[in-house]
Amino acid sequence: MAAPKKGRRQPGQGRPGRALALILIALVALTGGMFLSGHTTPRLGIDLAGGTSITLQARSEPGQESAVNQTNMNTAVGIIERRVNGLGVSEAEVQTQGTDHIIVNIPKGTNEKQAREQVGTTAQLFFRPVLQLASGEPAPEGSPSPSASGSPDEAEQGDGDKATEGGDKATDGKSGEPEATPTTQGRAASGALKADATPSPSASADGKADPTPSPSASEGGSDEALMKKFEALTCTDTKERTAAAEGTKPSEPMVGCGQNSAGQWEKYILGPAAVAGTEIDDASAVIDERTGQWIVTMDFSSKGADAFSKITSELKTQQPPMNQFGIVLDGEVVSAPSVQTTLSKSAQISGSFTQESSQELANMLSYGALPLSFVEESVTSVTAALGGEQLEAGLIAGGIGLILVIVYLVVYYRGLSLIAIISLLMSAALTYTIMVLLGPAIGFALNLPAVCGAIVAIGITADSFIVFFERVRDEIREGRSLQPAVARGWPRARRTILVSDFVSFLSAAVLFVVTVGKVQGFAFTLGLTTLLDVVVVFFFTKPLLTILARKKFFASGHPWSGLDPKRLGVKPPLRRARRTVPADPKEA
Structure with a gap:
């Protein structure tokens, strides 16, 4: 099959340069907003930054001893949680302990002192x-x-x-x-x-x-x-x-x-x-x-x-x-x-x-207005030592997993792995800047489960790249050149990626709704990174591969490009057989 003329845009190619410029401008804007806000690191939850743990004991009014019951305790937990988080102290944990105690964990950060005062006024x-x-x-x-x-x-x-x-x-x-x-x-x-x-x-x-x-x-x-x-x-x-x-x-x-x-x-x-x-x-x-x-x-x-x-x-x-x-x-x-x-x-x-x-x-x-009155029984400071050790272990595990993913991509996809690695870096940069900005904006605090959600997202993002690459390679196996293969492989890969990410986002949304406390941090991070995976694949990975498909290194099927026809087992294009007519046909 003849290669397309140089400079001619194939059907379905769109304008990849515009998409790349758009996402790069968005990244620069987010980074600028991060520095202008004065916050360059994410807010940390109580398990990573430490904080204050307050124990409250419920007391009923004279003659109303039966008021200390599970219903009123649950109502008090909800009111105290809304009151504390209403001050901008996110990731505050409020839970019952026994029949007449409530434990309030307030992480270090904005309005911590004010939140403690409000917890005491119950x-x-x-x-x-x-x-x-x-x-x-x-x-x-x-x-x-x-x-x-x-x-x-x-x-x-x-x-x-x-x-x-x-x-x-x-x-x-x-x-x-x-x-x-x-x-x-x-x-x-x-x-x-x-x-x-x-x-x-x-x-x-x-x-x-x-x-x-x-x-x-x-x-x-x-x-x-x-x-x-x-x-x-x-x-x-x-x-x-x-x-x-x-x-x-x-x-x-x-x-x-x-x-x-x-x-x-x-x-x-x-x-x-x-x-x-x-x-x-x-x-x-x-x-x-x-x-x-x-x-x-x-x-x-x-x-x-x-x-x-x-x-x-x-x-x-x-x-x-x-x-x-x-x-x-x-x-x-x-x-x-x-x-x-x-x-x-x-x-x-x-x-x-x-x-x-x-x-x-x-x-x-x-x-x-709480249904019960409370007295502050004890106040203790929570250190971040244990959380720091767990975070270090989690980051080591995540780093090992990321290295193994990169090694697999390099060995199996060779030149295409460069696109995947750059896309992973783009996804990581967007995730980091957004998490930093969400701290002062909505009180988002990064805790251990949230870090776990970010690590899990590495596999989700890498899976999207693999789906796209395999669709393109399938088209090349059918005998098409690289640019038409990218144009024809993208629609089918796009459907698969969207369905996969939708299932992941739906799981994160359900988990966020039905759970409380730190598990919500995992669900929120998983949902956020899933949405960013769609953005990166659509506005960065696909346009980048479209541009690189015009380069000789990839278009010619270089052995180190990951698109070598011999390694992919390319089928020869189908050709219509010619009919030959004898010059001197024999008589019957």
Whole structure:
């Protein structure tokens, strides 16, 4: 069969140069993004980087000992896992141990300290009205200790501290622009709660005690024990803060502490719980389109909306600080916004939020309401020594396997092995850069099972090359030259490769869905490398072989090209036999 004329593109060849340029540009862009992001190595999981292991013990409320059951424990595991991973700490492991313990493993990395703090705040979330507010910092030597009498001077001090957090303007959720609301101290209320334009106040049906601030409590006239506890409380002392909230029932008033944005401690007297955190359907941090500031939005259930509407309609008529709500998690006031109008099913918390602080508050509101309370029983540091040894052994095994694959390719495919090796390097480069970028993007962390998935992917990728090469060699055995063989062999090889990779990707997807923890790392890596195998074969291996098929070394069937006709047992092309007519036909 005559060889095709030089420079003429065969049917099905396409434009291989464009495909190669496209994938090379993609690799350069990914590499540039990796260096611009400041991350040049993948994030590591707890088994490779070490981290912190926290043991939590479940405790039920008095008279509710049966609450510590498998159902509530599983619910708590799900909430804690979402809460921790909601902070960007991926690969955090949360699992039960025994009947009343939960183990939380947090790998080293971004937000580890913050995640540990959030894991420790595992009690129920409540909205409580603020009855009294004062500075929680210890009084300087020689100055009179702050009292809780509710005098204007003290109220102004507390309000001034909160104004740092909430800003000097508050909105009522109805007007389009912020409107300053002067207080008795001559300044705007701190923070704001905004609702939809048509609130629907209704009576609370939850049967809880009326959270309306009691004059006697706010003036320090009746509950002497609570007032003494409030006056003696120093919020900078961790033990005092913890002891102050212990044993308090939702239906009882309490004292608690919270920090403003300046990091200063403030102490509160809080009324009975008006709304439980379980009544929050959703909470998220968003940017207010009107002001460009970060806010936290909340959506309540129908029961929660009724209770919220009732208490906010009462609080909006109070003077600061008794028009404020304390959002209490594990006995600590995580936020204390003021109320400007009656609120219903939807509300917004606005103030001097940053993206981080708004997302943290939204995360607490979304995942803070656990069915049980927990105490931190132990905290231990996990070293990466064992994982490092296993990783080293795994990399040695993977290296040996890769060397054997390369040796096989060189011995059997000779010149074609160069295409396979370069394609493997391209696949490895794409996999590495994408894994590095996925760390800061989605919190992907590389653990031992994920490394195992990457090693398994070497065989999947090499198998695709072999399928393509064998299809081309089959065409050459049929007597075709190299360029037509590549053009005709690719469609059949393509179908086989796609079917094989689809089965592999489907297996990885099912494994990712039905498993938890580290096994998901294996499934994710296997699925990612399977998709990259399709990209590399389509946009790199096939175009590269198409270009090299025009070179004399491969097109002529050089013995070291891997396409030697003699070694392949090429069949001679079929030729039509000529019919000869005798010059002098004999008579019959």
